[in-house]
Amino acid sequence: MTHKITIPCHTSKLKDVRDFVTEVIRLFYLSEKEQFLLVLAIDEICANRILHSNHNDTTRNLEVEIASQDGTVIFCIKDEGDFFDLNQNESTPVDRLVKDRRKGGLGVSLIKKIIDSVEVFKEGHYTIHRLIKKSSVSTSF
């Protein structure tokens, strides 16, 4: 069984994504803190896609799908924005960001620390991010 939400590409809709992910992952055997951090990771990738690849363009949609398979939780984020493989992006050290007074640059680091693996690929004109988190999943899912 999969769960899905579709939102217009605008950061004002990130709260809808967080509420959706929070509701779905309650079904997993995860601590409250683990759930909180998973919501954060999905929020980060969606914010990244909305801002940097879709430029807050509300004529475009972003889709988040959650599924379980073989003891893992799989998040698929699908949108029509520019392709960017965050695996190729080397995280800037925090002290460098501080020195440069940069507000951005922490999101990818957070995602990599929370999620076990991230795959990025094109499917037609869509860019797909597949985020995998190892977990025990309840039978109700």
Add this chain to the structure above:
Amino acid sequence: MNISANKEGKTYVIIIDGEIDASSSIELDTAISEAIKKGERKILVDCEKLNYISSAGLGVFMSYLEDFEEQGIKIALFHMNDKVKSVFEILGLVDLIDIVPTRAEAEKIVE
């Protein structure tokens, strides 16, 4: 998300209520920027009602650390719940900014 700020004696208290994400972080940015422009030197941030923070919010705090250092501004965050604090911990940001349990401890830091 709602942010308010009050001058209380020699300290300037910023109170955050709600969630800070890529959409709302600009409000936190404005609040800190205004405190600096006003010449405040002792800033407390009440996080009791801060339910969520993403990297956008972390980035706002981080982007002002050099200004705080250069201008002799002391800042401390207090009453932060464990889940929100864990976001700072993941990236080691707890070593760069003071986060303490109580307001009394925060006041000592900015004294």
